[in-house]
Amino acid sequence: DGGITQSPKYLFRKEGQNVTLSCEQNLNHDAMYWYRQDPGQGLRLIYYSQIVNDFQKGDIAEGYSVSREKKESFPLTVTSAQKNPTAFYLCASTRGSGNTIYFGEGSWLTVV
Amino acid sequence: GIQVEQSPPDLILQEGANSTLRCNFSDSVNNLQWFHQNPWGQLINLFYIPSGTKQNGRLSATTVATERYSLLYISSSQTTDSGVYFCAVESRDDKIIFGKGTRLHILP
Numbered sequence: 732d733g734g735i736t737q738s739p740k741y742l743f744r745k746e747g748q749n750v751t752l753s754c755e756q757n758l759n760h761d762a763m764y765w766y767r768q769d770p771g772q773g774l775r776l777i778y779y780s781q782i783v784n785d786f787q788k789g790d791i792a793e794g795y796s797v798s799r800e801k802k803e804s805f806p807l808t809v810t811s812a813q814k815n816p817t818a819f820y821l822c823a824s825t826r827g828s829g830n831t832i833y834f835g836e837g838s839w840l841t842v843v
Numbered sequence: 844g845i846q847v848e849q850s851p852p853d854l855i856l857q858e859g860a861n862s863t864l865r866c867n868f869s870d871s872v873n874n875l876q877w878f879h880q881n882p883w884g885q886l887i888n889l890f891y892i893p894s895g896t897k898q899n900g901r902l903s904a905t906t907v908a909t910e911r912y913s914l915l916y917i918s919s920s921q922t923t924d925s926g927v928y929f930c931a932v933e934s935r936d937d938k939i940i941f942g943k944g945t946r947l948h949i950l951p
Binding site for chain 2: 762764766768771772773774775776779781789790819821823825828829830831832833834836837839
């Protein structure tokens with residue numbers, strides 16, 4: 732089935748460690764996005780990418796990094812510089828501007 | 844950047860009631876979508892509606908792009924309609940920005 736796969740679904744890490752969340756899509760979509768959601772809150776944009784080897788900062792990029800070496804993959808690294816990393820992270824993709832956006836099932840990150 | 848405001852923030856209704864959720868946005872947009880987030884966090888596409896009106900069963904949506912707002916109508920509410928409803932817009936610089944959502948509680 733076509734879709735967006737995020738892994739792992741649940742992740743626990745110690746404070747000060749970097750962690751990478753995986754996002755893979757087989758929809759042949761050009762654009763990919765990462766969002767953060769805190770309990771009871773909306774989605775905030777971290778990074779987005781319209782094409783391979785190019786990406787832009789969203790509204791809350793500090794403490795995060797991404798890469799887009801392949802069209803189907805857009806991994807997100809939560810670095811030790813992120814002050815409050817515990818959150819629900821959602822990856823999304825679209826065919827491009829003006830098209831429907833689709834989401835993965837999300838990854839729950841808990842930092843202790 | 845573009846601002847997206849949803850109202851009301853919370854809504855409690857009895858099963859069978861109708862509801863209207865609103866999304867206002869501060870600038871011209873390429874796209875607008877409505878989502879329902881279930882209790883497990885999954886985001887379900889409801890409507891892709893940059894302009895005009897669409898209907899899908901008990902749900903319908905209208906976007907008036909010239910006046911920068913969209914409405915989501917839910918008729919004959921069921922308990923399974925409970926959850927959070929988000930509006931998301933695509934700005935001219937390709938960012939997709941979400942509102943803070945409307946939390947809907949349908950009581951049996």
